[in-house]
Amino acid sequence: MKAAILEQPGVLRVQEVEVPSIKSDEVLLKVQVASICNATDNHIYHGDFDGYHDFYPQVLGHEVAGEVIQVGSDVTDIQLGEIIALYTPRGAFCEYTVVRPTDDLWVRVPESIPVRIRSLVEMFHGAYVSAVHPAQIKPHETVLIVGQGPLGLTAAATAKLTAHQVLTVDVHAFRVKKSLEIGADAAYNRAEMTTDEIVQAVKDATGGKGADVVVMCISEDRSSERDAFDMAIKALRQRGRITGLFVDAKGIENNHRLNPRLLLRKEATFAHTLNQVYGSQADELKAFQFAVDKVAEGKINFDAFVTHEIDFSELEYGLDLCVNHMNEAIKVVLYPDR
Template sequence: MSMLPEKMKAAIMKEPLRIEIEEVDVPEPRGNEVLVKVMAVGVCGSDIHYYEHGRIGNYIVEKPMILGHECAGIVAQIGPDVRNLQVGDRVAIEPGVTCGKCENCKAGRYNLCPDVEFLATPPYDGAFVQYLRHREDFLFKIPHELSFEEAALNEPFSVGIHAAKRLQIEPGSTVAIMGMGPVGLMAVVAAKAFGASKIIVTDLEDNRLEAAKALGAHHAINVRTQDANQVIKELTDGKGADAALETAGNPKALQTALGALKRGGKLAVIGLPAQNEVGLHIPFISEYEVEIYGIFRYANTYPQGIQFLSSGISDLSLLITDRYELDQTQEAMERARTNKAGSLKVVVYPNGFVENEN
């Protein structure tokens, strides 16, 4: 680590559907910043959306940009004010650096900070680079038994942890999760970690449903061939689920999630649909006194997520279906974009694949 290069490779999205590899300067950490040698980056649905469309809602890519925000690596250099990390530490990278001063940050809800600098969210570059500069307080040590890929998965896992906390999932809870993409699959692990006794999942693809069962789901429903709400009623003796999470951003799935609830049930809206407005059954919401929670990223979840994942609660290796070098970032994005039925999690290795490097 003492011989850091002056230049590094970066995968830069020049325009939608076009990524080029360029040499750029290795950044120098200042103050309480840390330079991390990036070892694994998971391709997220938001990365694909920016890659394909150049925007997500009001976040518009207006100049060449580096994608990737699910990441982990090794501390390569520290700034002069860094106190809790040293060169060689293995770390998970929480991608959103917040101001720490606004009322939301001070209240512990820093995911709502209006001045957050979030990796791979315009105008901020992301982690498809060999070295990343990041603030110390958003880096978390990981044990040697946790792989870099698993540590990177702590990012989508944190969404599930945040939702589980808001929904007050606890031992004995019945939980329905709609959509078994990576966020939905990690939400299964979160529900399991918080003690849910019955986890019911839905999706269109059998391979994703099988992965969910391997991670801890008790019942899997393919909505191509089954009526999810009818099956959930049967599985809950007519009551419905205590909590439901919609992770796919699909209007029909959101309506199904609402209909899956028992009286007094709780709904977490995680996925973002293409349209801003979705019709929901208002008399049902009122009569059942449904509590609806918007889920935006997460806050104060990374240490707990690392503890859960380090415990071996689920075998996450089955999620890693595709591996690419940094030079192949374009191919990795295309794989994730076009092979939704076959790929679960695509991972890019900016410094080559090295298992559990020190």
């Protein structure tokens, strides 16, 4: 089979390798579509990922969807022929990949969801399951999402399912526009507005009190002032809640600044995952499936996320799009058999 193997940072080759064999507790997935994770895949490619993907060689990619074509004898919860999507640590930019149902957080994908967006549903794992759902948003609340890259857009779209209103911030005009396209009530361009102007706009939209919940969806603060967290806390109501997503990258701690007095004075609840709402993997899977079903129902416009479709030969071009062309790229999807 073909696989995009990252031999070392910056050295990516498409090679012919053996189709992986499965154990009794695994299934084999024929990849229909994979998508580039704008942050993680590029950090791995450039050699500055700080965590479990920091090894070489590896098959690049982790957002994947496909058809189950082989089922191990001990597997009872996935059936032959089902379409599933997941985050795989074993590589997505390949023709076949192995799934371990008891370890991997996977989800069934209804056939009504177009192939081009099937791998995108993996983003619910980070944005909805890890940040939005644990925030326990109430129907009367306002949510502010800082950052409108793919995960930020996913967080905005899922928060909108419950919240009274969703407000968003980004530094790229293209992403501000996309945010409105997928349902945000208002989107502010940090490149054109000062922090004080955005804070005032949020207060105007909330009757002066500020946002009830802030979800931080940035790994790197691209504003010239590096004040995204300060802005978020200023825009938060007293005793509001802050959660968020991040990608572990080397040196990222030097890219943000935060005035702790703002956080303390707001008496904010601030945590990566606000509430431990999951008692088991089954509970997480239920939340994951809920979000995917909303795509099938037309409640979340994932089609608007896809800006480029490529094959293996264009993979490095696709990676570059994600970090150096943010005013034209949101999600880049890859077809292994194209």
